[in-house]
Amino acid sequence: MTENNQIYDTVIIGSGPAGLTAAIYNVRAELKTVVIAGNTPGGQLTVTTLIENWPGFPDGIGGTKLMMDMQQQVKNLGVEIKYGNVKQLRITDYELKIFEVELEDGQILKSRAVIVATGAGAKWLGLPKEKELIGRGISGCATCDGMFFRDKEVAVVGGGNVACEDASFLSKICKKVYLIHRRDELRATPVEGKRVLENEKIEKIWNSEVTEINCELPITNYELERLHNIKIKNNKTGEEKVLPIDGLFVAIGRTPATDFIKDLVELKDNGYIVVGKNETYVSMTSVPGIFAAGDCMDDSYRQAIVAAGAGAKAAIDVERWLNNRV
Numbered sequence: 653m654t655e656n657n658q659i660y661d662t663v664i665i666g667s668g669p670a671g672l673t674a675a676i677y678n679v680r681a682e683l684k685t686v687v688i689a690g691n692t693p694g695g696q697l698t699v700t701t702l703i704e705n706w707p708g709f710p711d712g713i714g715g716t717k718l719m720m721d722m723q724q725q726v727k728n729l730g731v732e733i734k735y736g737n738v739k740q741l742r743i744t745d746y747e748l749k750i751f752e753v754e755l756e757d758g759q760i761l762k763s764r765a766v767i768v769a770t771g772a773g774a775k776w777l778g779l780p781k782e783k784e785l786i787g788r789g790i791s792g793c794a795t796c797d798g799m800f801f802r803d804k805e806v807a808v809v810g811g812g813n814v815a816c817e818d819a820s821f822l823s824k825i826c827k828k829v830y831l832i833h834r835r836d837e838l839r840a841t842p843v844e845g846k847r848v849l850e851n852e853k854i855e856k857i858w859n860s861e862v863t864e865i866n867c868e869l870p871i872t873n874y875e876l877e878r879l880h881n882i883k884i885k886n887n888k889t890g891e892e893k894v895l896p897i898d899g900l901f902v903a904i905g906r907t908p909a910t911d912f913i914k915d916l917v918e919l920k921d922n923g924y925i926v927v928g929k930n931e932t933y934v935s936m937t938s939v940p941g942i943f944a945a946g947d948c949m950d951d952s953y954r955q956a957i958v959a960a961g962a963g964a965k966a967a968i969d970v971e972r973w974l975n976n977r978v
Contacts, residue, residue: 659762660684662970663753665738666769666909668695669956670946670963672722674767675731677967683974686732686761688753693735694719695771696947697956700787704799706957734759741766741913741942749941749977764977765941765970768917768925769963770909772947772954776902777809781865789879790865790900793954794818801899803827807882809862810903811835816844818903823853830895832857832884859888867894908948917942925949933973935966943969 661683664671671687678685692698700715727733740754744762753761774792776782782790791797794808798821806826808819811833819831831848836858838845848854864883881896908923918926918938925944930936935943945966946959 657762658684659750659764660686661763661974662686662765662767662967663688663751663761663763664767664769665741665753666690666695666767666771666946666948667693667723667733668697668719668769668771668946669722669960670771670966671695671767671769672719672726673960673963674769674945674967674970675726676729677964678767678970679726679729679731681967681971683971686734686763687726688738688755688761689723689733689735690737690770691735693723693733696773696792700796702800703796703956705796705955734761738770738912741768741916743916743939743941751941765943765974767935767963767966767970768910768913768937768942768944768948769946769959769966770948771959772906772908772924772951774902775905775907777862777904779862779865782902785865785879788877789898790902792902792906794821794901794903795955797899797901798822798825801826804898805896806830806899806901807832807862807895807897808901808903809833810905811838811840812903812905813840813844814905815903816840816848818901819854820844820847820851822901823851826853826899829854830857830897831855832860832862834859834861834887857884860884860886862900863892865900906947906951906954908951910948913942917944920951922951924951933969935962935969936973941973 662678662685664687667689675687697715702712704712736755739756744752751763751766802825805828807830809832823829862882863885867883885892927949943966945962
């Protein structure tokens with residue numbers, strides 16, 4: 653293990669919109685700040701080809717460019733960025749409240765406060781060609797990418813609240829929406845389910861699963877550029893059919909990146925970090941000095957701009973908490 657003797661004011665774990673926004677606020681408050689960027693700096697936005705709902709870009713901006721520009725802004729302000737993943741977060745001095753952040757490569761960083769902004773990843777179907785076509789017809793976020801499919805035919809996979817919300821949203825802008833669910837009834841709340849069941853633009857395909865993507869096309873670089881169709885199979889009858897669509901939205905759940913702190917801070921049953929119990933520091937977790945922001949604690953909105961706002965709140969909470977400890 654390589655122990656860094658300096659003590660940071662803030663270690664920020666995560667380099668998506670929440671983490672980088674928190675870094676901007678903390679360094680401008682003259683807090684010694686370091687960002688642990690992970691192995692894929694920029695988070696989920698780096699797989700989004702075009703972002704049209706981030707303010708200030710009338711023609712939109714590429715996800716990778718937005719995140720790289722934010723990262724450069726953070727560097728220009730003097731924030732240190734380290735690459736790699738966190739193995740463990742622990743408290744080493746309960747009286748002084750000093751935290752140790754251990755990276756997978758053995759580095760150990762000490763800090764007076766920690767902001768966890770590790771995000772959450774979409775659960776995917778695990779089919780061949782799926783990952784290659786993310787941003788080229790396949791998406792894990794309808795509110796992020798739905799506008800690219802105006803007046804087109806799309807399918808949503810899933811039967812929970814997110815799938816129903818996505819299908820309802822897409823029905824307002826798309827010509828046709830298929831909802832593909834492996835069961836014969838929805839798992840969503842009655843309100844969300846009713847909206848889908850009564851929506852004539854949403855065709856429900858029950859007891860079915862997607863088994864192939866671009867199933868009747870030759871596998872060439874050209875054909876893999878976009879999604880053309882999917883094969884679905886009825887898990888009751890075994891019947892298979894090909895469904896030509898322009899977009900496929902996978903809404904079978906999200907997984908927050910919180911395993912490394914599951915034994916340290918309070919988590920919800922679905923793995924998201926619990927915040928908000930402290931009325932003074934709304935982004936504080938169950939452990940004083942550990943704060944959370946972005947999709948690792950937000951299982952409702954799943955929007956980059958919301959994550960950035962949460963990062964700003966967490967950074968302000970950290971500054972106030974540290975000042976009150978002096």
